[in-house]
Amino acid sequence: MRFIEKFDKPFTIVYLLLLILGIMAVYSVSNSTDITVFYKHLFWIGISITVFIMLQYIPIKVIFASSYLLFALNITVVILLMILQNNRFSGIEEITIFSKGFLKITFILFLARFVSNRKFEINSIKIIVMSIVSVLIVSYLLLVQYCPGNAIIIILSMMIILYLSDMKYEHLFFVISLFISFLIYPNLFIWIPFIIIFIVCLYILKANIFVIISGIFCNIISGLLSPYIKTNFLIDKIRIMMNKGDVHGFGWNLLQSKIAIGSGGFAGKGFLKGTQKGLDMIHGQESEFIFSVIGEEIGFIGLIIIGFLYFMLLFRTIFISNQIRINFSKIIALIFSTIIVSEMIMNIAFSIGLLPFGDVLLPFISYSGIYLLTSSIMAGIINRIIVNRLDYW
Amino acid sequence: MMQKNRQIVLFCLFILIFVILSFIIFGYQVLNRKHYTELSLKNRIRMSVSTAPRGKIFSEDGVEIASVHYLYALFLDVGLVKHDINTLKEIARISEISVDSLNQLIRKAKIYGQTHILLVNGLDVNRLSILEENANLFPDLIVRRTAYRNYPYKELYAHPIGYVGNINNNEYGDLKNSGYALSDFIGKDGIEKYYEEYLRGQNGIQYFEIDETGRMIKEINMENSVNPIPGNDLYTTIVHELQLYVDSLLNGYDAAELIIINPNNGRVMTLISKPSFNPNIFIYGIKKDVWDFLKRNENSPFTNRVIKKGCIPGMIFRIIASISALNENKIDTLTEFQPCTGSLLISDEEFRCWSEHGQLNLLNAIKYDCIIYFAQMSIKLGLTDFLNNAERFNIGQITGIDLNNESKGFLPDINYFNQRYGIDEWGNPEIIRFITGTKDAEITCLQSAVFISMLINGGNLIKPYIVDSLVSANSGKLLYKGEMKKRNIGDINNNALLFIKNALINCISSETSIIPGANIPKVNMGGFLSINNEYSSGSDAALCLFYPNDNPEFLMILNLYNIENPRYTVTSTGRKILENYLESINAIH
CATH class of the missing domain: 3.40.710.10 (DD-peptidase/beta-lactamase superfamily)
Structure with missing residues (x-):
């Protein structure tokens, strides 16, 4: 196979276009503030493209085989680093960021391999329990380390995996309801009607009595546990995360981001002509608030371009997904592309204040070495799967 | 085994969410563009009144008997200050005034629509360094180089020249239409009072770029920025x-x-x-x-x-x-x-x-x-x-x-x-x-x-x-x-x-x-x-x-x-x- 044939043209072009958009946006920010950020971004783009290419030479079988091991290793490293960090060891921050970033990928590989295992029936209780437990562990680890957005991505990806693996709706609903109960429990006026609706839905979906009873039981457990977990540290940590940085913190940045986006108008102020960034108004404008630069300089057209490019990735994957012979690959490709799109949506929603999670960045565009790398790894694996879609093991 | 329609449903779901998001952003960018453009202009600059140096006063034989020198003054930005008690306590501690009088000052500034309150005149080096080190903790405190009246001969000319002091409520009420700010000094006695209109000069309006903490970064030139005009020099008949x-x-x-x-x-x-x-x-x-x-x-x-x-x-x-x-x-x-x-x-x-x-x-x-x-x-x-x-x-x-x-x-x-x-x-x-x-x-x-x-x-x-x-x-x-x-x-x-x-x-x-x-x-x-x-x-x-x-x-x-x-x-x-x-x-x- 020639080198050029190792790349799916539509997918790779969209991937490269997004990288170029990122380069332009980061240049626009760093041009008026700190140009070294731009050089660092270029360096990470180089590394990401190299990794993207290298992944084309790694067989899917190797990824499949190593998925459990990778996940176990990653979890161990994250926990170890957490303990070390609590003991105030220094110089491990970089490793912590990397291990947290990779957790998303290794978890999806692990879960995809788990559910695609033909030995298990997708609707079996074993799958459900295992998924929930693993998700809880991973999302807990991320939450504790100020990554609530990534924790949500983890939960979302698990649900999408189960959904795409043809899990029965009642089981899927069962799993989702546990998280909803966890979130809304202390407010009984919402929680009790929710439980009633839950029972009615399960009844309509013709779930058997065992599922209904265990569903109610699990929901109550989830609800009752939630205050302890939420009040003890999670809420505090999320609050701290949201207020990190300066005293004006999140509110100020958000206002400035909204102003930047709103003042961009339909066609934007023009490349490099954004005024908000020139004044260094927004903390983190090259990373979590990168969309405010795009929104200000290219305007509403920028949003359309971004949406189009990301949905092209998802569409391309879905379009060829039925041709993928290996079930594991199929799940991986679909999950990775939906994750990329959901990160894009979450980040844009964050930029205008609809979501409070600033740790989810715009894949391929935001300046953040590790984020660029993990996104490129996902893109690389998707490309590898698309190109080799007709292969069996 | 994987159903194609579930993928399409998922795809459509994402498209739907994105379309909703697009509508919201369309609202921001196209429907409310004017509002946000105004905000973006207003937000990145902050107006500040810069005190005009008073005119110098000379004796008949050309000795400068009332001069102007520049010192650092501590101002409070009324718009930025948080009204929780801890912040106020902290500000009161730094400026060495009581929380009550600080509250009064803020209330007064709000009544008169003033943006800045003068807290300390002539900051000493200690307090200046404390403030500079903890600048990010007090975004609402502004240290500004300000022109001050100085009487080099102290007691010698106290009576003929008089003195200047902070404008008080009554004076401000009478003079606010003449371009005085609450932080201004005004002649209280002697020549300083009698020739106030000549000596005071005209306050300037400066515009500053501000960063995300609200701190002023640098001065920018705007159409309506006005440099302070120093007061006129006065020659007395005193030898x-x-x-x-x-x-x-x-x-x-x-x-x-x-x-x-x-x-x-x-x-x-x-x-x-x-x-x-x-x-x-x-x-x-x-x-x-x-x-x-x-x-x-x-x-x-x-x-x-x-x-x-x-x-x-x-x-x-x-x-x-x-x-x-x-x-x-x-x-x-x-x-x-x-x-x-x-x-x-x-x-x-x-x-x-x-x-x-x-x-x-x-x-x-x-x-x-x-x-x-x-x-x-x-x-x-x-x-x-x-x-x-x-x-x-x-x-x-x-x-x-x-x-x-x-x-x-x-x-x-x-x-x-x-x-x-x-x-x-x-x-x-x-x-x-x-x-x-x-x-x-x-x-x-x-x-x-x-x-x-x-x-x-x-x-x-x-x-x-x-x-x-x-x-x-x-x-x-x-x-x-x-x-x-x-x-x-x-x-x-x-x-x-x-x-x-x-x-x-x-x-x-x-x-x-x-x-x-x-x-x-x-x-x-x-x-x-x-x-x-x-x-x-x-x-x-x-x-x-x-x-x-x-x-x-x-x-x-x-x-x-x-x-x-x-x-x-x-x-x-x-x-x-x-x-x-x-x-x-x-x-x-």
């Missing part, structure tokens, strides 16, 4: 060398007043009022004990005694009485009364003279300052004639000097006597005490100077002035020139004036002068000494000296209070001052 010398002579006294004036045109050469104060305290704050000390001082250091403190007229009234009696033809220059035997009984009241002078005419009565002579002359003159003439000489009226709150002194009328002593219950003794200048009247040092000027310049009432000129700091254009204003006293017997003037010359330079200590040999000079309570433990003395006899250009009125051995003290002090002046104009070597 610095003379003022400095006189001040050094008067330093030891409890209370003293001195004015040196050119009797021909009214230029004030020296103006000193003791005790004095350091006017810089109103700018940088003052320790409470120092403030209490100044406030409790019964000689009121903050009062410019030369123009505000009325004192017993003494010799001035006796001179007025003499002129009046001559003018009304009640006496002539040779008229004699009962000889002075040290005391005289009038209406059962004994009047005592400080010595036994024997038979006297008017010339000698003035020379020896004989109360017995003046008492008898007062009865002959009568109250009405005296009052008429005193009014004609502008006694009991302000002189019109260009300083604020000048006192009128006190010149009573008949009604006053009726009220004070009861109708028909007062008579010659009261009239004598009043006309000889020992009771029931007050006259300021400045009024004395103006009256004596009239006497020695040939009957012209002058309007004294202390500001020579005002010069625009930008263009160097002359804005104001202080000029001689005088009016002739009119139908007064010129011979009478001349006679009294000669009597005053005789007072000093005659061989039988009672104040030989004041005389400078070979110098044509005149004057008088008037002493109150001479034989009690602390007496008050007033000395008048003028030079030269023909067309005088130097007139000094010196009042010293609560001094021992007044005859020697006041005359030697006065002579030294005149000698210094003569040296400065090379009249003697």
Whole structure:
């Protein structure tokens, strides 16, 4: 196979276009503030493209085989680093960021391999329990380390995996309801009607009595546990995360981001002509608030371009997904592309204040070495799967 | 096994979410674009009023007696300050004011729509470094380089120049439409107050870029940014060398007043009022004990005694009485009364003279300052004639000097006597005490100077002035020139004036002068000494000296209070001052 044939043209072009958009946006920010950020971004783009290419030479079988091991290793490293960090060891921050970033990928590989295992029936209780437990562990680890957005991505990806693996709706609903109960429990006026609706839905979906009873039981457990977990540290940590940085913190940045986006108008102020960034108004404008630069300089057209490019990735994957012979690959490709799109949506929603999670960045565009790398790894694996879609093991 | 339709449902779900998101952003970017564009313009810049440096004040000989220097001031941005108690406590701690007064300041600023509150003037290095180190903790505190008034000679010019202080509520209420800010300084007294509109300059409007913490990064030029226009430079008529010398002579006294004036045109050469104060305290704050000390001082250091403190007229009234009696033809220059035997009984009241002078005419009565002579002359003159003439000489009226709150002194009328002593219950003794200048009247040092000027310049009432000129700091254009204003006293017997003037010359330079200590040999000079309570433990003395006899250009009125051995003290002090002046104009070597 020639080198050029190792790349799916539509997918790779969209991937490269997004990288170029990122380069332009980061240049626009760093041009008026700190140009070294731009050089660092270029360096990470180089590394990401190299990794993207290298992944084309790694067989899917190797990824499949190593998925459990990778996940176990990653979890161990994250926990170890957490303990070390609590003991105030220094110089491990970089490793912590990397291990947290990779957790998303290794978890999806692990879960995809788990559910695609033909030995298990997708609707079996074993799958459900295992998924929930693993998700809880991973999302807990991320939450504790100020990554609530990534924790949500983890939960979302698990649900999408189960959904795409043809899990029965009642089981899927069962799993989702546990998280909803966890979130809304202390407010009984919402929680009790929710439980009633839950029972009615399960009844309509013709779930058997065992599922209904265990569903109610699990929901109550989830609800009752939630205050302890939420009040003890999670809420505090999320609050701290949201207020990190300066005293004006999140509110100020958000206002400035909204102003930047709103003042961009339909066609934007023009490349490099954004005024908000020139004044260094927004903390983190090259990373979590990168969309405010795009929104200000290219305007509403920028949003359309971004949406189009990301949905092209998802569409391309879905379009060829039925041709993928290996079930594991199929799940991986679909999950990775939906994750990329959901990160894009979450980040844009964050930029205008609809979501409070600033740790989810715009894949391929935001300046953040590790984020660029993990996104490129996902893109690389998707490309590898698309190109080799007709292969069996 | 994987169903295609689930993938399509998922895809459509994502598309739907994205479309909703797009609609929201469309709302921001297209429908509300104008609003956010305005916000983006407004948000990245912050307006700030920059205080205009006040105009400098110079002495006649070109010494900068009120200057401007730049210091760091601490301001609070009212728009940014968080209203939780901890923040306020912290700000109050740094600015060393109480939380209550901080709250009051914030409320006041909000009422008047002011964006900044001045917390500390002239930040010291310690606090400045603390603030710089913790800049990100206090985004609402702004350290700004600000022009301050400075009085390099401190107490020396506190009274003629006055002082500036923070604008207070009443002043701000009156002046807010004239471009004043709550953090501004305003002239409170003296020249600073009288010439406020010339000295203040115009505050500038500057625009600053701000960062995400709200801190100003750098100044940017906007269409409507205005640089502060410095106030105009003011040149006084005060002679610095003379003022400095006189001040050094008067330093030891409890209370003293001195004015040196050119009797021909009214230029004030020296103006000193003791005790004095350091006017810089109103700018940088003052320790409470120092403030209490100044406030409790019964000689009121903050009062410019030369123009505000009325004192017993003494010799001035006796001179007025003499002129009046001559003018009304009640006496002539040779008229004699009962000889002075040290005391005289009038209406059962004994009047005592400080010595036994024997038979006297008017010339000698003035020379020896004989109360017995003046008492008898007062009865002959009568109250009405005296009052008429005193009014004609502008006694009991302000002189019109260009300083604020000048006192009128006190010149009573008949009604006053009726009220004070009861109708028909007062008579010659009261009239004598009043006309000889020992009771029931007050006259300021400045009024004395103006009256004596009239006497020695040939009957012209002058309007004294202390500001020579005002010069625009930008263009160097002359804005104001202080000029001689005088009016002739009119139908007064010129011979009478001349006679009294000669009597005053005789007072000093005659061989039988009672104040030989004041005389400078070979110098044509005149004057008088008037002493109150001479034989009690602390007496008050007033000395008048003028030079030269023909067309005088130097007139000094010196009042010293609560001094021992007044005859020697006041005359030697006065002579030294005149000698210094003569040296400065090379009249003697």
